[in-house]
Amino acid sequence: TPLLQTPLSLYDQTPLPYERQLAKLAQVRAKLGRQDLTLAEKVLFTHVADVEALSTAPGTYLQLFPDRVAMQDATAQMAVLQFINSGLPQTAVPATVHCDHLIDAKCGAQPDMEAAKRTNAEVYDFLSTAARKYGMGFWGPGSGIIHQIVLENYAFPGGMIIGTDSHTPNAGGLGMIAVGVGGADAVDVLAGFEWELPLPKICGVHLTGRLQGWASPKDLILHLAKLLTVKGGTGYVLEYYGEGVETLSATGMATICNMGAEVGATCSLFPYTASMRRYLAATGRSSIAAAADQVADQLLRADANAHYAKVIELDLATVPAYLNGPHSPDRGNAVATMKAACAANNWPTKLSVGLIGSCTNSSYEDLTRAVSVIRQARAHGITQAKAHFYISPGSERIRATIERDGLLREFTEFGGVVLANACGPCIGQWKRQDVEEMKQLNCIVTSFNRNFEKRNDGCPNTLAFVASPEMVTAMAIAGQVTFDPTTDTLEDAHTHAPFQLACPQGQELPATFELGDTSLYQGPIPTAERAAVQFNINPASARLQLLVPFQPYPQEAYREALVLIKAQGKCTTDHISPAGPWLTYRGHLNNIAQNMLSAAKGVDVQVGATQNALTKTKVNLLKNHLTGQFQEVWQVAKAYQEAHRGWVVVGDENYGEGSSREHAALEPRLLGCVAVVVRSFARIHEGNLKKQGVLPLTFANPADYDRLQADDKVTLRGVEHLTPETQIVLVCTHANGTVDEIPVRHTLNATQIAWINAGSALTLIAAEQAA
Ligand code: F3S
Numbered sequence: 001t002p003l004l005q006t007p008l009s010l011y012d013q014t015p016l017p018y019e020r021q022l023a024k025l026a027q028v029r030a031k032l033g034r035q036d037l038t039l040a041e042k043v044l045f046t047h048v049a050d051v052e053a054l055s056t057a058p059g060t061y062l063q064l065f066p067d068r069v070a071m072q073d074a075t076a077q078m079a080v081l082q083f084i085n086s087g088l089p090q091t092a093v094p095a096t097v098h099c100d101h102l103i104d105a106k107c108g109a110q111p112d113m114e115a116a117k118r119t120n121a122e123v124y125d126f127l128s129t130a131a132r133k134y135g136m137g138f139w140g141p142g143s144g145i146i147h148q149i150v151l152e153n154y155a156f157p158g159g160m161i162i163g164t165d166s167h168t169p170n171a172g173g174l175g176m177i178a179v180g181v182g183g184a185d186a187v188d189v190l191a192g193f194e195w196e197l198p199l200p201k202i203c204g205v206h207l208t209g210r211l212q213g214w215a216s217p218k219d220l221i222l223h224l225a226k227l228l229t230v231k232g233g234t235g236y237v238l239e240y241y242g243e244g245v246e247t248l249s250a251t252g253m254a255t256i257c258n259m260g261a262e263v264g265a266t267c268s269l270f271p272y273t274a275s276m277r278r279y280l281a282a283t284g285r286s287s288i289a290a291a292a293d294q295v296a297d298q299l300l301r302a303d304a305n306a307h308y309a310k311v312i313e314l315d316l317a318t319v320p321a322y323l324n325g326p327h328s329p330d331r332g333n334a335v336a337t338m339k340a341a342c343a344a345n346n347w348p349t350k351l352s353v354g355l356i357g358s359c360t361n362s363s364y365e366d367l368t369r370a371v372s373v374i375r376q377a378r379a380h381g382i383t384q385a386k387a388h389f390y391i392s393p394g395s396e397r398i399r400a401t402i403e404r405d406g407l408l409r410e411f412t413e414f415g416g417v418v419l420a421n422a423c424g425p426c427i428g429q430w431k432r433q434d435v436e437e438m439k440q441l442n443c444i445v446t447s448f449n450r451n452f453e454k455r456n457d458g459c460p461n462t463l464a465f466v467a468s469p470e471m472v473t474a475m476a477i478a479g480q481v482t483f484d485p486t487t488d489t490l491e492d493a494h495t496h497a498p499f500q501l502a503c504p505q506g507q508e509l510p511a512t513f514e515l516g517d518t519s520l521y522q523g524p525i526p527t528a529e530r531a532a533v534q535f536n537i538n539p540a541s542a543r544l545q546l547l548v549p550f551q552p553y554p555q556e557a558y559r560e561a562l563v564l565i566k567a568q569g570k571c572t573t574d575h576i577s578p579a580g581p582w583l584t585y586r587g588h589l590n591n592i593a594q595n596m597l598s599a600a601k602g603v604d605v606q607v608g609a610t611q612n613a614l615t616k617t618k619v620n621l622l623k624n625h626l627t628g629q630f631q632e633v634w635q636v637a638k639a640y641q642e643a644h645r646g647w648v649v650v651g652d653e654n655y656g657e658g659s660s661r662e663h664a665a666l667e668p669r670l671l672g673c674v675a676v677v678v679r680s681f682a683r684i685h686e687g688n689l690k691k692q693g694v695l696p697l698t699f700a701n702p703a704d705y706d707r708l709q710a711d712d713k714v715t716l717r718g719v720e721h722l723t724p725e726t727q728i729v730l731v732c733t734h735a736n737g738t739v740d741e742i743p744v745r746h747t748l749n750a751t752q753i754a755w756i757n758a759g760s761a762l763t764l765i766a767a768e769q770a771a
Helices: 018-032 039-045 073-086 109-119 121-134 146-153 168-174 183-190 217-228 243-247 250-263 274-282 286-299 335-345 364-379 396-404 407-413 469-478 580-585 589-595 609-617 633-642 663-670 683-691 702-706 750-758 761-770
Strands: 061-064 068-072 095-098 137-139 160-163 177-180 195-198 201-208 236-241 267-269 310-315 351-357 388-392 442-446 462-466 561-566 647-651 673-678 695-699 713-717 728-733 739-745
Touching: 018 039, 018 286, 039 061, 039 177, 039 236, 039 267, 068 073, 068 146, 068 183, 073 095, 073 121, 073 183, 073 761, 095 121, 095 146, 109 121, 121 137, 146 160, 146 168, 146 250, 160 168, 160 183, 168 177, 168 250, 168 267, 168 274, 177 267, 183 195, 183 683, 183 761, 201 243, 217 250, 217 310, 236 250, 250 267, 250 274, 250 364, 274 286, 351 364, 351 469, 364 396, 364 407, 364 469, 388 469, 396 407, 442 469, 561 633, 561 673, 580 589, 589 633, 589 663, 633 647, 663 673, 663 683, 683 695, 683 750, 683 761, 695 702, 695 728, 750 761
Parallel strands: 068 095, 068 160, 095 137, 160 177, 201 236, 201 310, 236 267, 351 388, 351 442, 442 462, 561 647, 647 673, 673 695
Antiparallel strands: 061 195, 561 713, 695 739, 713 728, 728 739
8 A cells, every 4th residue: 555655764765665574474474384473583584685595594694685774973984984995876775874973072062062063074074975975864963863863763663774883773662673783784785785694583571560660661671681691682682572562662662672782682672562653653753653553463563472582571560770880781780789789899889970861761751750850859959969960862853852841951950961962971972070080989870871891981990880861860869879769868958858759750752842953964965966976085184094995814814823812801892992082083994993902901821920910900011922022902913914924812702792893893804813713702793803804713612712822823724715614723832832723613604705705895895896
């Protein structure tokens, strides 16, 4: 029907894919003989390139055609630079670029925005030019955070989006398969190639009951993070179902899906609900809701007897309010246990800063719940929070709406500082003003999603916790991370009588949304005008640099390779390619490569006894095994490269967890890394290494991590004739001359081996374009 041909969004002409999906679903059922499909399977399988080739055997890769691509400015630079090298005239699918990561939070929205526009003018100009040239939508600085804008404008039930940011799964709150990828994957889809995804297992999360008291959707996912840990969701799509789902708002479901990234899940999604219909209507997309209504039973909900690989049962009424951290989002502390936890761990109880908002928690419902807490305090004469208090609206639409409705004024009258509609402190773009606090162990609480060490303010003394915005607000008012609003009291400013905060009350949606400054969006220009658009990259630029495709490694690089670093414990993409000040160089590979592995903790056995003290206490200081000198990690890597020696990185569990940052793979590749050998990988990073032509290997026996020494020379036997079945063996010659043979595994399929053999996936695409 015409309704099913409604455009994908208010900004697109491309129709919703529902008719095509319904036809494919019938083919999928016939091919697989299944009437017990999960919702995730329905959405995934109706996006496969070739139903006839579809297999659900373990270890299979799906070849998919997503509906759209979204890129944030920090990752878009490298993705666009790669797309330029593909030689194509325009993107094959609708795509958007979002300027959100490069805005430093310092004084407040207006001065910070002005500073960001000056500082990043070159990058914004490059991205806006690229958007015009290749037919993409461009959301300029101040328009908001990628995931919030995607939810407000582009997400739709049953769709598929990939995004160059690890919290892309946020769009699962509107029933979308939404996956965070590296820039190289985005380039494939922009270029019209299939996107390859290892067939995920589907974990059902069966929700019953209703959240109670202070518990919010954020607490549900903090609870699951505690249960599953940061890697418990690896290889899974988390699919929520059950009557509890109907009690959640669409934005609450988005929060839950957003933080599925914190348990390593490929993505998370919810079936189509009445709250999704309400959200679509409130954001001007009633026609999409009407189309979704038509296909909901067939396409947007699981089959009645859907088969899940495993099921987690969760009664929402049992979920307490949480404060997870520090240093890991799965370190779950029920708020009620924080007094004991602080005492046991010697954490300070004082809260220095509370921050709310971000892509995770800046919905109208979130902010009205936070304000409801502030109103109670003000009713008792409390004029401002004891802790510093910041608010990061997720989008211009949200900011303008809460301004119109008076919430913004209530935040500021209470001493809150409203920051730009951007990531800011969530990604380390934060010039914290309370520098005295930072000199000692100090606590901050955010409503963001990540809390790795130094992520927010770059300070090793900061203990960061994550919680719901209303809990952050309550703790900021009390000035204590141990404050439990269900048992503790505040003091009335006039009577000095104790009083207790009542449970927060929010409003799911405003009567209407304000759009605010619509000039922050630049739509695609007509096709005929695109060819004339020119790039102007200054060869002397420190921030942007055209890429040179990687060439394949000679076989000698895999012989007697040196171990650059044997990383110990957690080694996230933030350790491999830190953010903060380095965000400046995201579009300049040679410059940003100087941060490579600079935050990784190396095992100290690589150096002699006298130097152990050095490496125990410092990062980014390594012994160059060719000269015996101590240098920064990238300098050692460069020295090996200049000496024509291949080198490897050795890592621990879940290596590369965190973000989709492909710089964490590009930098080692640029400086000559031939392989990364670990106990286990985070999925996105493993894929990124393959794309850039670096071999990702895992120890067949994880205990062999201890046998491989940091001063070994490693020959990778089997790489010379690599096939998907090849058993690679690391022949390790130890410093004392003894030799160990260590079997390792790889997950490369034939296509990925072609990338390795060509030098990188991009090198292969460019060669195919030229042919
Ligand atoms: Fe930005 Fe933090 Fe979200 S960096 S995209 S607000 S996770």
